[in-house]
Amino acid sequence: MIEKRDFYIGGAWVAPRAGVDHKVIDPSTEEPCAVISLAGPADVDAAVAAAKAAFPGWMATPLEERLALIEKLAAIYKARWEEMAQAISTEMGAPIEMARAQQVGAGAGHIKAFLAAARKIEFNAPLGDHAPDTRIVKEPVGVCALITPWNWPMNQVTLKVIAAMAAGCTMVLKPSEESPLSAMLLAEMIDAAGFPAGVFNLVNGDGVGAGSALTAHADVDMVSFTGSTRAGIAISKSAAETLKRVHLELGGKGANLIFADADEKAVKRGVMHMMNNSGQSCNAPSRMLVERSIYERAVAEAEAAAKQVQVNSAHEEGRHIGPVVNAAQFEKIQGLIQKGIDEGARLVAGGPGRPDGFNRGYYVRPTVFADVSNDMTIAREEIFGPVLTIIPFEDEADAVRIANDTVYGLTNYVQTQDPARLRRVAGLLRSGMVEMNGQPRGAGAPFGGMKQSGNGREGGVWGIEDFLEVKAVSGWPLEGAAEAA
Numbered sequence: 001m002i003e004k005r006d007f008y009i010g011g012a013w014v015a016p017r018a019g020v021d022h023k024v025i026d027p028s029t030e031e032p033c034a035v036i037s038l039a040g041p042a043d044v045d046a047a048v049a050a051a052k053a054a055f056p057g058w059m060a061t062p063l064e065e066r067l068a069l070i071e072k073l074a075a076i077y078k079a080r081w082e083e084m085a086q087a088i089s090t091e092m093g094a095p096i097e098m099a100r101a102q103q104v105g106a107g108a109g110h111i112k113a114f115l116a117a118a119r120k121i122e123f124n125a126p127l128g129d130h131a132p133d134t135r136i137v138k139e140p141v142g143v144c145a146l147i148t149p150w151n152w153p154m155n156q157v158t159l160k161v162i163a164a165m166a167a168g169c170t171m172v173l174k175p176s177e178e179s180p181l182s183a184m185l186l187a188e189m190i191d192a193a194g195f196p197a198g199v200f201n202l203v204n205g206d207g208v209g210a211g212s213a214l215t216a217h218a219d220v221d222m223v224s225f226t227g228s229t230r231a232g233i234a235i236s237k238s239a240a241e242t243l244k245r246v247h248l249e250l251g252g253k254g255a256n257l258i259f260a261d262a263d264e265k266a267v268k269r270g271v272m273h274m275m276n277n278s279g280q281s282c283n284a285p286s287r288m289l290v291e292r293s294i295y296e297r298a299v300a301e302a303e304a305a306a307k308q309v310q311v312n313s314a315h316e317e318g319r320h321i322g323p324v325v326n327a328a329q330f331e332k333i334q335g336l337i338q339k340g341i342d343e344g345a346r347l348v349a350g351g352p353g354r355p356d357g358f359n360r361g362y363y364v365r366p367t368v369f370a371d372v373s374n375d376m377t378i379a380r381e382e383i384f385g386p387v388l389t390i391i392p393f394e395d396e397a398d399a400v401r402i403a404n405d406t407v408y409g410l411t412n413y414v415q416t417q418d419p420a421r422l423r424r425v426a427g428l429l430r431s432g433m434v435e436m437n438g439q440p441r442g443a444g445a446p447f448g449g450m451k452q453s454g455n456g457r458e459g460g461v462w463g464i465e466d467f468l469e470v471k472a473v474s475g476w477p478l479e480g481a482a483e484a485a
Helices: 041-060 063-079 081-092 096-118 153-167 180-193 207-216 229-240 266-279 292-308 327-342 396-404 419-428 460-465
Strands: 002-004 007-009 012-014 020-026 031-038 124-126 135-140 143-147 170-174 200-202 222-226 245-249 255-258 287-291 346-349 367-370 387-393 411-415 433-436 468-473
Touching (some): 007 041, 007 180, 020 081, 031 081, 041 170, 041 200, 041 207, 063 081, 063 096, 063 153, 063 180, 081 096, 096 153, 096 460, 143 153, 153 170, 153 180, 153 222, 170 207, 180 200, 207 222, 207 229, 229 245, 255 396, 266 287, 266 292, 266 411, 287 292, 292 346, 292 367, 292 387, 387 396, 396 419, 419 433
Parallel strands (some): 002 031, 143 222, 170 200, 255 411, 367 387
Antiparallel strands (some): 007 012, 007 200, 124 135
């Protein structure tokens, strides 16, 4: 078993001051694969103190020097790609092929995009021609607590860590205790790249312990959190005591609007997107809304697509989905599948229990419900598993109404060949992102939501600016002005 009890604080791996052992479970086998320590208040205090001490020097480091270190990190990350893929696959159950291509690839893509985005930001610029001696200066927020989830470990960690580094912030990362191995591997890479001591610190822990200590800490200037809406609300309340900035990327219940003129691959594409990462994505298109005239055909296509999805161990090569992350998630998903049946939805694929051939591991059957109404539990709650609900709609207005009838507002999807409708519906959907006809967002596009899906944006220029304060300075000496005697 892997033993990783130490924390990375002040540029060194240090033994916990108040740590408690925690076993990391391999969801493919239900067996422990590693043991880590959960930090206590003294460990959090030490990490925050290291970040606070490092902040003045890192803030004063020229942008190009900060970016040169990030470029070194990018090269090290690329060299240790397979190690990272194996860690993610083991700790949270992403199939190894998917871990290599998507999970590790997401982190590499964000590092590259932030390097480009940082050079686009005007950190010191005049207000305008009308006030040339008033400067707008963008400065780092300060010490940041970064709290990340288990479902896309490097995607979420790099979105926060690299943006904060580029902005000039120092930080304490608390990854999910379910997926700590990948974050600790990244800490090794950061150490090898030669970042100044204290710029990046890592403590493992759970939300109740280390997470709460970080969000309430008087010396933390900003909290950036990705996770459940419930936890995001608790963090906001805790952080309010010290008026620190809070960035939240929370849950979703994305609608995928499929109109009668959608392309022939639209339904299958929606099913496969939903099942990717075993449905454990906040931006998953979990509600498929289908125009009535093609509804039964779409249900049949969704059934066929779901039955083609293979389930297997994360350690096996091949294109399949793996287990969900842990026993609690497995039981939650099973309960919601049963709730869908009990509330009268039509089960057309999958259902309760493990797939045939599995009696160990947190494997869930790829499941599709039809004839769902938007007031059913499976249409309201974020299931976070490979479960798709299909809902009919009558016309465009009805589709938009159903799509917006949710507390969430992260990502929605539209499938139609009508350009005017694409533009019109994109403007009506209340979500931070809209993806149309299977086209993914470009590199450096902002990621984030509205309503109970959170606030702030991650990725690209917007992701870095979330870690910046804006300062207005008047009376700025103009270029060429005579020096005062």
